[in-house]
Amino acid sequence: MKATVIFVVISLLLVGSTFAIKVGFIATNFAAESQARVANAFEKLAKANGWEPVMLNSKGSYEAQANQLENLVQMKVDAIVMAMSHPLEIKPALEKAFAAKIPVITIDSGYVEGVVADITCDNFVMGAKISTYFVDSLGGQGNIVVIKFEKHHGTRKRGKVLDQVLSEYPGIKVLAEYTVPASARFMEDTRSAMETYAQRFGKQINGVWCAFDQLAYSASDVLQEYGLKDVIVVGVDGNQETFRRIKEGIMTATVAQPFEEMASVAIDLIRKIVVDKIPASEAAPRKIIYVDAPLVDIGNVDQYLTKGE
Incomplete structure (x- = not known):
């Protein structure tokens, strides 16, 4: 009986790890402090939720960003977040993510048709x-x-x-x-x-x-x-x-700019869409989500x- 219980527990752990949510994150250049702040906050929050974040740095290259996006599609991640990215310049790669039904959320990248929402300050x-x-x-x-x-x-x-x-x-x-x-x-x-x-x-x-x-x-x-x-x-x-x-x-x-808050909003959208199975149009009825930025x-x-x- 004890062996059976242990087997069941191990099986459940394996199933849990197999179905762990994997989220891709791409930023244009981690050398920019704003992007590093978003990336660090996102990675920390994703791990706190028990998810597996895949963190990618395009180092300023549009070509690298397109390749990274296509790689995430091949990995069949559950969601993709792109920070300070260039969605118009990498539209063909973005279309592949849309075709794969992977929700794509952008942060301070400018809204383009097809993404769940762009989270930004005005x-x-x-x-x-x-x-x-x-x-x-x-x-x-x-x-x-x-x-x-x-x-x-x-x-x-x-x-x-x-x-x-x-x-x-x-x-x-x-x-x-x-x-x-x-x-x-x-x-x-x-x-x-x-x-x-x-x-x-x-x-x-x-x-x-x-x-x-x-x-x-x-x-x-x-x-x-x-x-x-x-x-x-x-x-x-x-x-x-x-x-x-x-x-x-x-x-x-x-x-x-509250970059950490932007990351938090992205995490919340992923939770609603991937975990709670809420349709993207309901999870993000506004396609541009603004957060406030005070003068200091x-x-x-x-x-x-x-x-x-």
Whole structure:
């Protein structure tokens, strides 16, 4: 009898492991802190649910991302999450996932027909928050450097909002505009460009607008090294390093995206669709799910700094 019970228990464990939910996760570039935050939160939450996460880094390559997506389809994963991805550029691979009836959820990737939903902050709103704060801080006057990133829909939208805001401020002059290439060396590239501007313009620079925070790290480091310590520097994302820099006066402000919350929403959608068998259209009646992103500056940064930072 005892042997029979042991056999049954072992059999149940084997069945449980056989039918464990396997979820694929692809991010465009883990070198970007925002994407690393989403990935880390997603992996932790998936494991907490007893699922098996397959974590993949495209390292900035569309081709690699398409291949990774096709590999996940071949693995017959139960769901796929793509963070800061390029669904339009890899549409043929995405169509294979749709054909295989695998639910695909995107995070901050722009909604495309067929995915369950895109979970994101409203980049037009974030662009407006940080850009109006920026020009207000300048008093509507001064010389600025603009550092954009055009390869991601969100950062591109923020840059377009900045252009609209600046059109109403003729007293603000753009000394230079740099578009960061999509590569693993994006911070080094930004630093090199900022060094050129610091040497060329020096104390003429009153402000630097950055499409996301890591660009602001490179820019603010250069400004500090060149003794340009009164320059207004802003970005978007809201990482702990950003909050530390704001606290120390090295950066001025950011809009803090709740990347961990985005991962949590994705996990909840997978649970509803894969575990609870709720149709995707009912699990996500809205195809774009927005989460709020507050503006953070010296006035409220203590609320966001992790204890010990």
